[in-house]
Amino acid sequence: MSDHDFISGSKPIGIERGEGVSLYTADGTEYLDAGASYACTPLGHSHPVVVDAVQKQVANLTFVDSSFPVESREDAYAALVAATPDGLDSAWFCNSGTESNEAALKFARSATGNSKIIAATRSFHGRTMGSLAATWKDKYKAPYEPLAGDVEFVPYGDSDELADAVDDETAAVILEPIQGEGGINVPPAGYLETARELTDEAGVALVFDEVQTGMGRTGSMWACQNAGVTPDVLTTAKGLGNGLPIGAVAVRDWIADGAASHNATFSGGPVVTAAVHATITTLVEEGYPAHAAAMGDYLTTELEAALGDEVREIRGEGLLIGIELKRGANRVARDLAMNEQVLALPAGRTVLRLLSPLVIDESEADRLVDALHAVIAPDTDAES
Ligand SMILES: *Cc1c(COP(=O)(O)O)cnc(C)c1O
Numbered sequence: 001m002s003d004h005d006f007i008s009g010s011k012p013i014g015i016e017r018g019e020g021v022s023l024y025t026a027d028g029t030e031y032l033d034a035g036a037s038y039a040c041t042p043l044g045h046s047h048p049v050v051v052d053a054v055q056k057q058v059a060n061l062t063f064v065d066s067s068f069p070v071e072s073r074e075d076a077y078a079a080l081v082a083a084t085p086d087g088l089d090s091a092w093f094c095n096s097g098t099e100s101n102e103a104a105l106k107f108a109r110s111a112t113g114n115s116k117i118i119a120a121t122r123s124f125h126g127r128t129m130g131s132l133a134a135t136w137k138d139k140y141k142a143p144y145e146p147l148a149g150d151v152e153f154v155p156y157g158d159s160d161e162l163a164d165a166v167d168d169e170t171a172a173v174i175l176e177p178i179q180g181e182g183g184i185n186v187p188p189a190g191y192l193e194t195a196r197e198l199t200d201e202a203g204v205a206l207v208f209d210e211v212q213t214g215m216g217r218t219g220s221m222w223a224c225q226n227a228g229v230t231p232d233v234l235t236t237a238k239g240l241g242n243g244l245p246i247g248a249v250a251v252r253d254w255i256a257d258g259a260a261s262h263n264a265t266f267s268g269g270p271v272v273t274a275a276v277h278a279t280i281t282t283l284v285e286e287g288y289p290a291h292a293a294a295m296g297d298y299l300t301t302e303l304e305a306a307l308g309d310e311v312r313e314i315r316g317e318g319l320l321i322g323i324e325l326k327r328g329a330n331r332v333a334r335d336l337a338m339n340e341q342v343l344a345l346p347a348g349r350t351v352l353r354l355l356s357p358l359v360i361d362e363s364e365a366d367r368l369v370d371a372l373h374a375v376i377a378p379d380t381d382a383e384s
Contacts, residue, residue, distance in 0.1 A: 032356075042239040042242060047242055054274055062271055084221075088230065094248065096246075101207075103235075104233045107205070107233060116169045117152070122183065162195060174207040186315055196230075211238050214239065220289050241275035299354070326350075339375065
């Protein structure tokens, strides 16, 4: 970590190279990456198909603005729209997750003519002024206020409270189909369907933030497909370019038709869209969402057996897994890294989050389980 970076937390592990689920330091020590890259590499580190597409594109045409048709951008739009649920027929590329949510909230306002945004407790939508306003934690918001106004928070998962909040001033309801940063919170069955019904009746835009849940992680391409609910706006980023910085917003026609002026200089640049096209086509053709479902089931079963009573709960869908610990998650993540060479992430104070690349296989999953057993339940017999 540079001495000049006054924001990022520094981990005493210098990474030099990545391949598949593994990261390597300069001296060749291997770490199993079960989350440290924030779900940004669904195909694993430096996947050859993505590397090849990016190398060819950067050499051929690194950048031209989005008013010129470019094959890699057109291909990426086509692949994205084909991979999103039916009804989301238009899309726009931006540069990050927070920017995709900014666009979603702007589009919802222009399409409805309303301004009120309804968001959920424990949400995370990003750190620019608008997305931050819809983010729950005060720690992120308070020092930067005032933010973009008119956001009302409702308890995540509570259909009645949501019904009370939606009114004829509302532009959007924005929800993560499963909350990520907030602790891997899976809503009760029926919650997303109710959100769909309420917003349909009121003419309000339903926005699903799939920045973390998307790209096959939950066992379907998008987590909303597990619930059988299609939003009006779907936002995504993180894994979209398998590590290259890009976000996207996919929308229904009424949102596209109602959108006012909006754009970004780097929107859909040739190199990042080459990465998107390679990532989506590989994910789909190799069946990685189904693999994520199977590996998620396997990991969850093995984790239940290995950790048992030493943890409060193991929850999630596919390879989006949260382990509710009986102690602080930061300490457990540190011990995993330093003693077991396994990288995982906290999601709140007591939840350990596993977001391994979707390419993880059974032997790698076994290694992950053994490491967690060694750190979390060292005094019990390993059952795996
Ligand atoms: C990470 C994340 C964001 C913000 O994405 P950035 O690319 O960091 O701006 C937004 N929403 C969710 C659900 C996220 O997990």
